[in-house]
Amino acid sequence: MKAENSLISRFRRWIVWAVAGAVLLFVGFSAWAGVTDVGEALLEFNWLLYVPVLLLTLLNYGLRFLKWHYLLGRLGVVINIWENLKFFVAGLAMVISPGKAGEVLKPYLVRQRTGVPMATTLPALVTERLTDGIAVLALAGLGVSTYAGDRVGYVVGPLLLCAVLLAILSHRGLSLTVLGLLGRMPGIARFSEKLREMYEAMRVCVAPGPLVLTVAVSFVAWGAECYGFQLVLNGFGLNADLGVATFLYAFATVAGGAMPGGLGVADGALAGGSLALVAGINEGQAVAASLLIRVATLWLGEVLGAIALFGLGDVLGGSSGPEAGEDVAAST
Numbered sequence: 001m002k003a004e005n006s007l008i009s010r011f012r013r014w015i016v017w018a019v020a021g022a023v024l025l026f027v028g029f030s031a032w033a034g035v036t037d038v039g040e041a042l043l044e045f046n047w048l049l050y051v052p053v054l055l056l057t058l059l060n061y062g063l064r065f066l067k068w069h070y071l072l073g074r075l076g077v078v079i080n081i082w083e084n085l086k087f088f089v090a091g092l093a094m095v096i097s098p099g100k101a102g103e104v105l106k107p108y109l110v111r112q113r114t115g116v117p118m119a120t121t122l123p124a125l126v127t128e129r130l131t132d133g134i135a136v137l138a139l140a141g142l143g144v145s146t147y148a149g150d151r152v153g154y155v156v157g158p159l160l161l162c163a164v165l166l167a168i169l170s171h172r173g174l175s176l177t178v179l180g181l182l183g184r185m186p187g188i189a190r191f192s193e194k195l196r197e198m199y200e201a202m203r204v205c206v207a208p209g210p211l212v213l214t215v216a217v218s219f220v221a222w223g224a225e226c227y228g229f230q231l232v233l234n235g236f237g238l239n240a241d242l243g244v245a246t247f248l249y250a251f252a253t254v255a256g257g258a259m260p261g262g263l264g265v266a267d268g269a270l271a272g273g274s275l276a277l278v279a280g281i282n283e284g285q286a287v288a289a290s291l292l293i294r295v296a297t298l299w300l301g302e303v304l305g306a307i308a309l310f311g312l313g314d315v316l317g318g319s320s321g322p323e324a325g326e327d328v329a330a331s332t
Helices: 002-033 034-042 047-074 081-096 098-113 118-147 149-170 172-182 189-205 208-234 242-255 265-277 283-310 313-316 323-330
Strands: none
Touching: 034 283, 047 081, 047 118, 047 189, 047 208, 047 283, 081 098, 081 283, 098 118, 098 313, 118 149, 118 189, 118 208, 118 242, 149 172, 149 189, 149 242, 172 189, 189 242, 208 242, 208 283, 242 265, 265 283
16 A cells, blocks of 8 residues: 555645646736636637537547557557556646656556566657657647747757657667666666666667557647647637647647646746737637636646546555555656
């Protein structure tokens, strides 16, 4: 029970701070835009459109789960798809962890159930997040030159970095040389075998075929949430096209990538970007639109993740060894 109690207590602290931060941000944005204006915008919103917005978010989660399950299969991990779905959903709760490090929960849970070492399954998590990042950058790149030409580097730079990292991974000799040098460094030498194991698993995940497939799936998944943002804007009677909504949502996601859940940064980018690019929008509608899409994406995932997490006591408490809880504690 030690691992379960430790993890759940950490999550409770994260969620308290995240909710407190989100409330303060909303109050601040509302004060800036005018509380009355934000309230009026929410009252005038076409709430029937919020149903497909939520469904599009669930589509995003579903496609990303299939990608996660596929990557585990590529690594030879055999696990029941429905149980793995619970693990994936529980991982959504960890988006608000510092540096999103808590997402290591998913490979930890897989290890608890299957016995497969985390050194084998961590590359699946890294690949999952990497392909999500590439897809979101690509979505932002579709409109960055049109809507924010002075910020092209914010998109092109990370894409080039991803390309360089993938090129290094694909070159076995170079990668093994780097790992060999790392293995000679004090404090790292004892992990050299694990690093090599992770590298071999990573090569399986980012082989050309799987890489193209998983990026394509991520592109559709995150494109669904971009469409959801367009529907939110349309719900205020605004004639926002999909191109603008896609750029705004994807760019805000990129901008908030370094923050737990993108708190503050993504919210501000959505509100400020909408004011700059959406014709006819006022400050109250911009803040309300940011709030609604964040509730439908970030906070829906947090609620579902918390429900799944609290239902996994048997897995979290069923340590496969004395170090089981320590792995998650050290990683989070």
